[in-house]
Amino acid sequence: MNMKHTAQLVVGGLLAAVACANSWxxxxxxxxxxxxxxxxxxxxxxxxxxxxxxxxxxxxxxxxxxxxxxxxxxxxxxxxxxxxxxxxxxxxxxxxxxxxxxxxxxxxxxxxxxxxxxxxxxxxxxxxxxxxxxxxxxxxxxxxxxxxxxxxxxxxxxxxxxxxxxxxxxxxxxxxxxxxxxxxxxxxxxxxxxxxxxxxxxxxxxxxxxxxxxxxxxxxxxxxxxxxxxxxxxxxxxxxxxxxxxxxxxxxxxxxxxxxxxxxxxxxxxxxxxxxxxxxxxxxxxxxxxxxxxxxxxxxxxxxxxQDKLGVQALRVLADGPLELYAKPLDGGEWALMFLNRSNQPADVDHDWKKQVLIDDLSKRSVDFKQSVYRWSDLWSKKTGDTSTKLKARLAPHSVLMLRLTGPAKP
The missing domain is CATH 3.20.20.70 (Aldolase class I)
Structure with missing residues (x-):
């Protein structure tokens, strides 16, 4: 057996061992x-x-x-x-x-x-x-x-x-x-x-x-x-x-x-x-x-x-002083939104949906609230509404307003 052939066998054996190892x-x-x-x-x-x-x-x-x-x-x-x-x-x-x-x-x-x-x-x-x-x-x-x-x-x-x-x-x-x-x-x-x-x-x-x-x-x-x-x-x-x-x-x-x-x-x-x-x-x-x-x-x-099966992490879409807005695309075309008050003082939410276009390049999802009206439900207070009118709320210090948006609904 010549050295070249021996080398080929050795290399082949190593590759086989690696392939076997990689199988598990x-x-x-x-x-x-x-x-x-x-x-x-x-x-x-x-x-x-x-x-x-x-x-x-x-x-x-x-x-x-x-x-x-x-x-x-x-x-x-x-x-x-x-x-x-x-x-x-x-x-x-x-x-x-x-x-x-x-x-x-x-x-x-x-x-x-x-x-x-x-x-x-x-x-x-x-x-x-x-x-x-x-x-x-x-x-x-x-x-x-x-x-x-x-x-x-x-x-x-x-x-x-x-x-x-x-x-x-x-x-x-x-x-x-x-x-x-x-x-x-x-x-x-x-x-x-x-x-x-x-x-x-x-x-x-x-x-x-x-x-x-x-x-x-x-x-x-x-x-x-x-x-x-x-x-x-x-x-x-x-x-x-x-x-x-x-x-x-x-x-x-x-x-x-x-x-x-x-x-x-x-x-x-x-x-x-x-x-x-x-x-x-x-x-x-x-x-x-x-x-x-x-x-x-x-x-x-x-x-x-x-536990949404789409598995997309939220993005921060708005930061207005101590008030921030996060958006998370959900399975089935829905969204979760979270308004966060970082401050030690109360903060007012006065959100005009029609001025907000949600765009997420990662999930290739977007929604223009001028074109579509979504229903929303507050996941903590259980209140409901839709995006045809402004969202107004007062957030306590270190608190959130968390919404799930479904739709689009009829204006």
């Missing part, structure tokens, strides 16, 4: 066709978690009507981990999760819900527990054996790592494990994941962590926490909407609804996340939330905007 080296399709909805333990409980909390949260998700509203994932964040055994297999903390993760997954599945788990691309997690670096395939197999449905993958303790490569490795590990698991990338937008993560994960964080305030920035130690408006601005100003769509979403971080902001701010918070097609991952204590919070989180009209 992809994220699971069919997950997150609309932005995922669920709950995560971190915002409210941080490391103070155990299996009782997770079971009670699953119970509450069903009892409080959240499951019926569309929320389905119960996600355990950092600090569930114990140590690795002699074979390197990760074990849950035996004091916090004495029954094991398989039993917990079975319980959650028995409620008609899905269980999520957390790990990190580094050697240790943000909470100092064992990360997945060097154990990606082993961990993915372990999660699959437990019946895990969702993997949130963080970015602490990663000096020298390339984010795209590290997340691709875990994507491939999940695919090789063979169980469909939604893959949530959490590297805080540091490497512009929207440019590469569409083929790697089902969603990717775009900013530092959210902080429980409407308009502020908080910097404890090495991390930065951003309020609701600060996160919104990073999405509205950075041209990220073209990267979002079914199966691949810009993740604005978990919700802080029910964690201490006013009801107006909570309604605005949920509305913004729905308009921007961000995952809706609750971060409050579902077991003891108020009835007002429950009604906010289960608003069917707002959730329908979030």
């Amino acid at each position: 080296a992809q994220k699971f399709d069919g997950l997150a066709s609309t932005p995922q909805m669920g709950w995560n333990s971190w915002n409210k409980f941080a490391c103070d978690i155990d299996e009782r909390l997770i079971r009670e949260t699953a119970d509450a998700m069903v009892r409080q009507g959240l499951k019926d509203a569309g929320y389905q994932y119960v996600n355990i964040d950092d600090c569930w981990q114990g140590q690795r055994d002699a074979d390197g297999t990760i074990q849950p903390d035996p004091k916090r999760f004495p029954s094991g993760m398989k039993a917990l997954a079975d319980y959650v599945h028995g409620k008609g819900l899905k269980l999520g788990i957390y790990s990190d691309a580094g050697a240790t997690t943000c909470g100092g527990r064992p990360g997945s670096r060097g154990h990606e395939y082993q961990d993915a197999r372990t999660y699959a054996s437990w019946g895990i449905d969702y993997v949130k993958y963080d970015w602490c303790d990663t000096p020298g790592l390339n984010a795209e490569a590290a997340y691709t490795t875990m994507r491939d590990a999940i695919a090789k494990a063979g169980r469909p698991m939604l893959f949530s990338i959490c590297e805080w937008g540091m490497s512009k994941p929207w440019e590469w993560a569409g083929k790697v994960g089902h969603s990717w964080r775009t900013t530092p962590d959210i902080y429980n305030c409407f308009d502020c920035q908080f910097s404890p130690g090495f991390s930065t926490g951003l309020g609701v408006l600060r996160i919104l601005d990073k999405h509205a100003d950075a041209g990220l909407r073209k990267f979002a769509g079914p199966g691949h979403w810009n993740d604005m971080d978990m919700l802080e609804v029910g964690n201490g902001m006013s009801d107006d701010e909570d309604r605005a918070h949920l509305s913004i996340w729905a308009m921007m097609a961000s995952p809706l991952i609750l971060g409050n204590d579902l077991r003891s939330m108020s009835e007002a919070t429950r009604r906010i989180l289960t608003n069917p009209g707002v959730i329908a905007v979030s």
